[in-house]
Amino acid sequence: MKRWLVAAGLSAIPFLSANAQPAGDAVRPLVILTQPQAASPQDYQAAEMTAEAWKALGLKVTVRPLPGQQFNQIVWYERQRWDTTTWQMVGRPERSDPDELTYNLFVSANIANGYNLVGLNSPDYDKLAQAQREELDLPKRQALIRQAQELINQQQPYGFMVHPKNLVAFNQTVWDESSMQVQAGIGIRNFWTWTNLKPKGTQKDVIVNSVAPPTNLSPFNIPGAQGSWATELVWDRLMRIGPDGLPRPWAAESVTRPTATTVDVVLRSGMKWHDGLPVTIEDAVFSLEAPGFGDKAPMYRPFVGNIAKVDITGPMSLRITLKRPDAAFLVSSLSKLNLAPKHIWAPIFEDLKNKPETAESIMEKVPVGSGPFKFVSVKLTEQIVLEANKDHWAKPNVDRWIMRIAPNVEATLGALKSGEINFLTDYTGDPDLLTQLAKSTPTIKVADSLDIGFRFIAYNERRPPFNDVAFRRALSAVMDREALAADAYGGAAVPANSWISPALAFWADPGIDKRVPGGSLAAAKKILTDAGYVFVGNELHYPVGVKETTPVYN
Amino acid sequence: MLPWTRGCRSVRSVRLDPYATVGFTIYTAIAAMAVFARQLAPYDPKAILKVGNRIARYLPLSPEHWLGTNSSGRDVLSQLIWGARSALEVGLTAAFAVVAIGTLLGLVAGYLGGWADRVITWFADIVLGLPFLPFMLILAALTRPGAGVVIFTVAALLWPNTARVIRAQVLSLRERAWVEAARVTGCSTARIMFVHLLPQVLPLAALYGSVAIGWAILAEASASFLGFGDPEIISWGGMLQESYANQALSRGAWNWFAPPGAAIMAMVLAGFLISRGSEKLLFPKLADQ
């Protein structure tokens, strides 16, 4: 009865106001999906703040947190179903080159089941993305990237929120700060720090932390952000992203690009696997080819997708021939592919041929790499212990690298205070508290750095009215990025309006965060009314004649 | 001692026992909070309060905010008051379900005996072999997390305790003269069970209910803590989880962290106190061994 009255009341409104102002249907109640507060208090709060802001546009907005599993399922695989969602792209060294994100996030090829979650379909953008990929001239490529950013700014497929800062802390009585390396967009928690870090006293074990358990550690698996910190140390790569954000030869003596589609690599000599066997040119070729065997290394497969062939050109040298020019190849492939021992992995791949599992799920008892650290023990939900590889050409100064895995942020802070960990590498908690701790405990020093990653709210263009650029612009215009950075992200973030972080100064478009079209509530309302939307009372309606045909998210 | 006399005594002691008085007082206070939440709570518990255009995070205790605000700028006292509502909803629903199922099966098993008794006892044994929290977690993972899972788990796994006691009591009651008399005068089995026996066992069942309320609240809190609560509902367990996720401990935000825990404790304690008259109620498994 009551419901009937309400329904009647609702339907009466457009009828009564029809004389005053013609309008379409009211916009349906919209839903912002996000992770539960427990998993990500910051995103949750950002979603709540955004919902508040959108309500000012006469919309009904609810925040719907979903547990991790369900969240991924719906956002990733049920793309017709959701309106908007919070999401993030994390910073990884390989993302120091803008190509991966520039290409994957927005090209139309990725709409069906790739990274183009929102379903942006812009032929202009597709052209720009492909062009920057093939442009080897840096200034020209920079211009293309900035053009792409402006295009996205006009389209607003996302409500960009912030670029987070990485907060790390360490015990300065244990570690010599001057031995740490700062990597652009990553901070001091990076490969170079681990290999260079100098102890001040007798504590020679660097004990870092992770709040999430890594997945299986294999040279053909990406074991989550934290797991990668360990795999980077164990498996060498032909190139690595240097502290400057540019790729530099690592396990290669040299890497040259004689033409746009060829890459010559000379392997460093004298390298040994942790089991004592020498690293050969065959191992290098195998490592470049293996991810392409069948579908046995799905995560790494895209990184070799552009390789046409690999030829051995000498006892320690090889040539890679690409299918197409690829500006980012050194970063996104050579700096990413792990060197895996052929004598161990070739038989495994052979064995996998007739099995459903992939190489990702295979974990050796004690995994063998050739990197500056080697495995001692692994308990994925407790700790990973690596020890320095004294035979490595870049042998570390520390004895062991230990990662404690504990999801409890409170306990992690306590552990830093008590010395159970001496390098806080994974802190998802309240930035204030860490700063306070450092103030009250002089032995602890905090270092922050702007991350390559970013956080955003995705607008699903498959579902009207998100297909309307005016509507998207209005939503983005009312989001208060300063407040989000200050309140939701505790000040450890800067406002964003692009997927390219200011940390990548060369590629970033300075000031783009100030150029969101509109920019105020009044302007946003104007965008909407200009596009034909009608405010009926305090409720936003579609332009005249437009029916609401999309079901409410459930 | 016959279970019957034990039951009698505990029911009577509920009225006399000072502990039980405290228990009922706590329940009354919580019920009042739940019913009058709208009037009592100074703020909308979900409203994000602002100071200027910034969120009013972590405001200290003040006349405006007796228990301060939390990390998302919400009034802690208002949340505490509204939390009583979901606590009562979850607690009462679950307790009602436990009592209803337990009493029904206990009655049937005790009065009918024979194969009905054997089947029910066997079923109870199976249920006692399912670990409570893990079962709830799995269930929460495969359906939508929230109060429903908690209530279902409590009802599905805790009825055997009540059923056992009711069954024992019915076994002794059915031999009584007046039951015999009812049988002789041609009362139907259903009538004897529900009209004659049921009112006799209800007080005992209600005592079990008061304990079940507590277990349900604890279960809900645990589920919330492990991330399987209903995030859209304001509950004490959810408040604890939220404070935990936002490091209220490190911050020393006792005003946020302590009250919901204390409220849960008080509510569970109230159930214990009420049933204290018969301590064996707390140890149903052992009582009849």
Next chain:
Amino acid sequence: MSLLSIRGLTVTYATGAGPLRAVDALDLEVPAGSITGLVGESGCGKSTLGRALMGVLPDRGRIAAGQIVFEGRDILAESERARRALRWRRMAFIPQTAMNALDPVQRLSAQMAEVLIERGGLGRAEAAAQAAALFRLVGLDPARLSAYPHQFSGGMRQRASIALALALSPSLVIADEPVTALDVIVQRQILDVLRELQARLNLAMILVTHDMAVVAYACDRVAVMYAGQVVEAGPVAEVLERPLHPYTMGLTHAFPDVHDSAMALVPIEGSPPSLLNPPAGCRFAARCPFADPRCVAEPPPVRPFGQDHLVACWHAEQAPALRVRAADPQTWAAIA
């Protein structure tokens, strides 16, 4: 000279409504070497009296007044330590329900040994031998010493209890309803054992019972208790043949005679008075078919009547006539 004489003994229980006088200014003499039956309805205080004698009253009970002179000593005046020394060595107890009175989780050998060693000061081997002897004494197979109480029948448990009671050769044994829970045949066997042992060991025994038939069968003397007081006492033959108190007259009819089960059962209507506020006059007055206003107003004193026979009734002189009327069930029915 009595082995035990009780003078003015008053035992009260603390209750919510004030003290309850379970035993009220009671006098009783128990001569050595005989069985004295203590008979009365349940709740009349006879079991309390037994426990008071042993010095083990329930938590709320206490001895408010009186003397218990045992073997010439006023034991109430003595220290707890001295009283404890008496227990079981000089006076022992046979409980009503041997199932609960024996520790369910200990073998009988252990329960015998405990008493013999801890209280009797025997060595382990001696104790074992003594336990076997005691078992034989009460007619049990010593091999059964290794059994648990629940493995025994009721009669066997009661025999074991008797063996336990006799373990330290006491001079007085208080048997609290020793045969109540048993069936008639076994009752008789146990009573035979008690009588035989009493004679053989020259024990004094107080046999608490509610059953006149038991008294008739087993006792030398009898004291009839009503509402915390002894209303009539004397030799069994005398009291049963020529009861002086109407209550005794009623009781003799209220229970089937062991010898003549065909005899009509005449129950006494009504129930005993509240011991919280006992009536001013004769406590039996309310149920007595022969009561007159004096009975209601004044408590009758205990008077000797004839040879060794005590009674507390204003109408004891008319007893022969009353006995005739008491034999008629109609007399009792009129009360109700």
Next chain:
Amino acid sequence: MLRLAAGRLGHLVLVLWVVTTLTFVLFRLMPGDPTLNFLSPSFSQETRAALLKGFGLDRSLWEQYLIYMGNLLRGELGQSFLQGKSVAALLGEALPNTVILTLVSLTAAYAFGIVAGAFLAFRRGGVVEALAIPTTLATRAAPEFWLGMLLLAGLAFQAGWFPTGGALSPGKEMGSFSESLISADYWWHLALPALTLMLFLQGLPLLLMRATMLEVLNDEFIVMARMKGLSRWSIVMRHAARNALLPVVTAFALGLGASIGGNVVVETVFAWPGIGRLLVQAVQSADYPLAQGAFLLIAAVLVVMNTVADLAYAALDPRVSVGAKR
């Protein structure tokens, strides 16, 4: 006794079968599919299908059930999706930690509870009781994780007396579990979680001991013991405690079973690497084989301990174990 044991064991097998079957049904009802964890742009539909096939999820339910039961009987629990290790091995690593935590805390709780409960039974109705009973009830009423968090905040974060989590100090390597057991480091890490659990668990033995003690003290055989002039010590220790302990010992066995599953929360708070934490992580990350294995193990322990409790009671009470009469 033997017949009783055989009967209980038969019953145990039956209950185990039903519980495992129930688990099977429960897990097959899960929506979505397990491959989601390998979320990646390059993850093709074909690969997902292949993975499903690999887990046998493409067969009929009956076939899956037969395979499942067959695997269970061989102790084969499958492979963890996320950790790339056999579930059995992961459970094997975690189980000893859970068992130790449970045993230590339960033993401490019962030792304390029995003594305190017996004491309270003697001191009936005093100020001590008036304070102790509500305190005990309150400890039992507080959410475990809340207690744990308070202890963690006070004794670990603030005072720094105890480690903040885990079972061993960072980098400590133990060749075997027995090596852990004799290391002080392990016990130092165990202290806080064990204390939390102990606080939570002590209420039951305390109240139970008190209640049965009170009951026993009023039993006829205790009165008889007093009449026998036995010393207080003999009465309490030989007769009262022995009888009062029976249900407490049974509760201990039941508690052992229940606690293994109930440790979930405490293990999570203290990052104690036991079965409970493993289960939570598995459920949170939808690692179904691992979650299923952990659940089965916990349920099996519970069922077995329920049976052990029955048998223990029977063994300790001659009324049950000696002679058929009850």
